[in-house]
Amino acid sequence: MSSRKKILNAIRGISREEKPLPSLPDYGVSGNLEEAFSQSILGNKGEILTTLELEAWIKEQRFEKVIALAAGFEQYSNFETPSDPHELDDLNLAILEGQFGVAENGAIWLDDSQLKHRVLPFITEHLVLILEKKNLYPTLHQAYQKIGNEFSGFGLFVAGPSKTADIEQSLVIGAHGAKSLRVVLI
Amino acid sequence: MNIHSPHIGLFIPCYVDQFYPKVGVATLELLENLGCRVSYPMDQTCCGQPMANAGYERDTIGTSERFIDIFGEYDYVVAPSGSCVLHVKEHFPKIQGKEEAQHQLHHKIFELTEFLTDVLKIDKPTGKFPHRVGYHASCHGQRGLRLASSSEMNISPFNKAKMLLENLEGLEWVELSRKDECCGFGGTFAVTEEALSLRMGKDRLEDHLAHEVEILTGGDMSCIMHLQGIASREGRKIQFMHLAEILNQAMK
Amino acid sequence: MSHPQAASEFLKDQAKAKWHDETLWFVRDKRDRISKSIPEWEDLRNLASEIKDNVLSNLENYLVEFEKNALKNGIHIHWAKDAEEHNQIVLGILQKQKCTAIVKSKSILTEECHLNPYLEKNGIEVVDTDLGERIVQFLNQPPSHIVLPAIHLKKGEISELFHEKLATEKGNEDPAYLTNAARLHLREKFLGAKVAITGVNFGVAETGEFVVCTNEGNADMGVHLADVHIACMGIEKLIPRRADLGVFLRLLARSATGQPVTNYNSHFRSPSPGKEIHIVLLDNGRTAQLAREKFRNSLKCIRCGACMNTCPIYRRSGGYSYGSTVPGPIGSILSPGLDMKKHSTLPFASTLCGSCTDVCPVKINIHEQLYEWRQEITKTHGELGKSLSMKLASALFKSPLAYKISGNVMRSALKNLPKSLIYHPINSWGKGRNLPETPSESFKAWYQKNRS
Numbered sequence: 001m002s003s004r005k006k007i008l009n010a011i012r013g014i015s016r017e018e019k020p021l022p023s024l025p026d027y028g029v030s031g032n033l034e035e036a037f038s039q040s041i042l043g044n045k046g047e048i049l050t051t052l053e054l055e056a057w058i059k060e061q062r063f064e065k066v067i068a069l070a071a072g073f074e075q076y077s078n079f080e081t082p083s084d085p086h087e088l089d090d091l092n093l094a095i096l097e098g099q100f101g102v103a104e105n106g107a108i109w110l111d112d113s114q115l116k117h118r119v120l121p122f123i124t125e126h127l128v129l130i131l132e133k134k135n136l137y138p139t140l141h142q143a144y145q146k147i148g149n150e151f152s153g154f155g156l157f158v159a160g161p162s163k164t165a166d167i168e169q170s171l172v173i174g175a176h177g178a179k180s181l182r183v184v185l186i
Numbered sequence: 187m188n189i190h191s192p193h194i195g196l197f198i199p200c201y202v203d204q205f206y207p208k209v210g211v212a213t214l215e216l217l218e219n220l221g222c223r224v225s226y227p228m229d230q231t232c233c234g235q236p237m238a239n240a241g242y243e244r245d246t247i248g249t250s251e252r253f254i255d256i257f258g259e260y261d262y263v264v265a266p267s268g269s270c271v272l273h274v275k276e277h278f279p280k281i282q283g284k285e286e287a288q289h290q291l292h293h294k295i296f297e298l299t300e301f302l303t304d305v306l307k308i309d310k311p312t313g314k315f316p317h318r319v320g321y322h323a324s325c326h327g328q329r330g331l332r333l334a335s336s337s338e339m340n341i342s343p344f345n346k347a348k349m350l351l352e353n354l355e356g357l358e359w360v361e362l363s364r365k366d367e368c369c370g371f372g373g374t375f376a377v378t379e380e381a382l383s384l385r386m387g388k389d390r391l392e393d394h395l396a397h398e399v400e401i402l403t404g405g406d407m408s409c410i411m412h413l414q415g416i417a418s419r420e421g422r423k424i425q426f427m428h429l430a431e432i433l434n435q436a437m438k
Numbered sequence: 439m440s441h442p443q444a445a446s447e448f449l450k451d452q453a454k455a456k457w458h459d460e461t462l463w464f465v466r467d468k469r470d471r472i473s474k475s476i477p478e479w480e481d482l483r484n485l486a487s488e489i490k491d492n493v494l495s496n497l498e499n500y501l502v503e504f505e506k507n508a509l510k511n512g513i514h515i516h517w518a519k520d521a522e523e524h525n526q527i528v529l530g531i532l533q534k535q536k537c538t539a540i541v542k543s544k545s546i547l548t549e550e551c552h553l554n555p556y557l558e559k560n561g562i563e564v565v566d567t568d569l570g571e572r573i574v575q576f577l578n579q580p581p582s583h584i585v586l587p588a589i590h591l592k593k594g595e596i597s598e599l600f601h602e603k604l605a606t607e608k609g610n611e612d613p614a615y616l617t618n619a620a621r622l623h624l625r626e627k628f629l630g631a632k633v634a635i636t637g638v639n640f641g642v643a644e645t646g647e648f649v650v651c652t653n654e655g656n657a658d659m660g661v662h663l664a665d666v667h668i669a670c671m672g673i674e675k676l677i678p679r680r681a682d683l684g685v686f687l688r689l690l691a692r693s694a695t696g697q698p699v700t701n702y703n704s705h706f707r708s709p710s711p712g713k714e715i716h717i718v719l720l721d722n723g724r725t726a727q728l729a730r731e732k733f734r735n736s737l738k739c740i741r742c743g744a745c746m747n748t749c750p751i752y753r754r755s756g757g758y759s760y761g762s763t764v765p766g767p768i769g770s771i772l773s774p775g776l777d778m779k780k781h782s783t784l785p786f787a788s789t790l791c792g793s794c795t796d797v798c799p800v801k802i803n804i805h806e807q808l809y810e811w812r813q814e815i816t817k818t819h820g821e822l823g824k825s826l827s828m829k830l831a832s833a834l835f836k837s838p839l840a841y842k843i844s845g846n847v848m849r850s851a852l853k854n855l856p857k858s859l860i861y862h863p864i865n866s867w868g869k870g871r872n873l874p875e876t877p878s879e880s881f882k883a884w885y886q887k888n889r890s
Contacts, residue, residue: 003523007673007721007725010721011501011725019492020492021678022488024682027478044701085662085663104476105688106698122658122659123659140684144680144683153707154706155647156702157703164653165586166588168592174618175654176655176656204880205874205876205877206874208877226885228886241786244813338797364463368750368791371789372788372790376867378442378866379787380867382446382449384870386750386754388870411874414874418872
């Protein structure tokens, strides 16, 4: 007998009381969504920037390799997205569009349609996400309602820069992935 | 005392009977002074908790059955111990043929604090106790009987012991750094995991000492016996009283 | 080594034990604060618990549904009845890819299967990429905590280790410096790996997708650069609906570390063009646990580690004192199901304080199950003497006369025994604690005199 069959048969052989699947309530957050979202991003060690502040920051940094896929920000691109994602290793900055954000925790949803390579938001040294203010939702409950059953091979909630506290619980930003996350609300 | 008032069976845990008779006396006097009709059934014994917690619940059928019989006639059963009350409620093995009596016992047995607040509905006792008091929440009372909201949960804070004590004239209720951490007594744990038990007890005691507690109180003498044992060994200047003793003394 | 022995060892380094306690308490405190910022927190716990109850009562159907949907999405599904088969499946995939070096993000399941030593024995280099896991891997140790794998180590120890392994400056203990050294070291590994292994936080039956949560981004760095992604998943990790993720992701990180969400929450539904995703579904004792009614709901666990952080025993005895892959309270109710004899002391490594139960985001009645395991263990592994003495005590307390006599004897004995005997080192009560002063009479005697 295959292990599949063995496992499924073993489970079928266990008498269990039927337990109903609860329906999911729609919890919100109190207060202003933009304010709550911004606080969440700051708490996750990200930053909130205006378009002007972003422009100034990029000017000042003079990054060698920038990929900007977000609509309206393509002018910052100075590097053609390679076909092999390994060549993104020394990418300085990726500017991507977030589909929507979640106020309670700062999570921003992206899927394959925003990512030429799935590794892009991780491998880049710095990450900028562009998000429309109207696309903010109170909690993850509304976020998953919004995602619905839409198909994407890969989907990601990113809520901050790469971080770790594995050495004596001291927070360090920039473990393996992006060393910073900047969010521009438009 | 009103002969028609409900009859309370006083359950005095075995170690209280043997080591802390004054806690039994205080409990009895307190209830009597509040107008209760109280009797102490002379033939009561241990509730069987030490055996059950050591993994031998199945060997406590005899003691449990006996307990159900002895306390069957009373309207309420009250004990100055959250731990023993929890054991009676949760860990008595099912006794065949005594299902109804066992069910009734489950609903009529109370730890002293909750009996005062929930049954006698005392919320602001009058009395005087001019001391700095630290409260040790025994886990079985706290998380087992829900005598206070546990710090882990997001529910409206409450504490039945605090409700009773904080209005006593002159009493300073001390807030601890870790208000409901276990003291490490844990019954047989106190001897099988001696090193850990001691460390936990020392840490708990330290919290009270750091907050300049004058009298450490609680609803379970087992935890207090453990903490007092450490304090006495280390020559710490801190007194220990059961909640019943404080209330009885203050309200006299 | 039994738990009490290991705990005594751990407590010998008092300063470190105190640090360990305080550090984990800090994490719990953070969790307390953030959970109280969510008004519906207790409702979420109830929902999560009910969803998992539903999963366990219909597990066979959800597994079939998950498999069907995952296959439709182009994911390969493998079934493993035990750790051995799991490891063989993983090795088989690696050999087919002619792969000799892999990167692996945190997966307690692969620890449970002892995958690393198995693969290494078969000539595969395994690199754990979570920083904490890489640290303990360098030391040839297992994680001591399921969320904070290196919480038992001080930065001085890590600094020395990195000096030896990664040629960092001697004596530089700055966590940011050490983390950056690991970043550079692991970046090479990510870029070179053809196959990446991850664990699975949640599998969604209705979509066939699975979710992996990290803060470091190490899982994603691995899998998106590799050609093949192997996800190792316990059969209990399923949830029915995508929308259920809303409940679980709201609870997971807040319970684990007190943060509102992990910084990366990746949903894998189908492979990128030209790449492969494999899921290995593992039983390894889970169906046996499902069959044990009293212990069934231990399978609800989402591995947040909150019960470890809150446990006054865990904080003061460290993860290794448990000698099981999953330490702490949840480990103490899971492990006896895998090997009762080996883990027979674990359910006793608790005061049954119940903090684990109140902190658990899926409302597993952990301390009640610890109590139940005690009842099971004494049936098969109780020492006869202990059993007899307990029976004796039970009989003693059953007879009021015997109880009275014994009480009197006990009190007078305590009074008359020389101190040296009471506080003899073998008397573990008396080692660090005095006994209560013995009163002149019992309550019973007082009552007889004064009330009857």
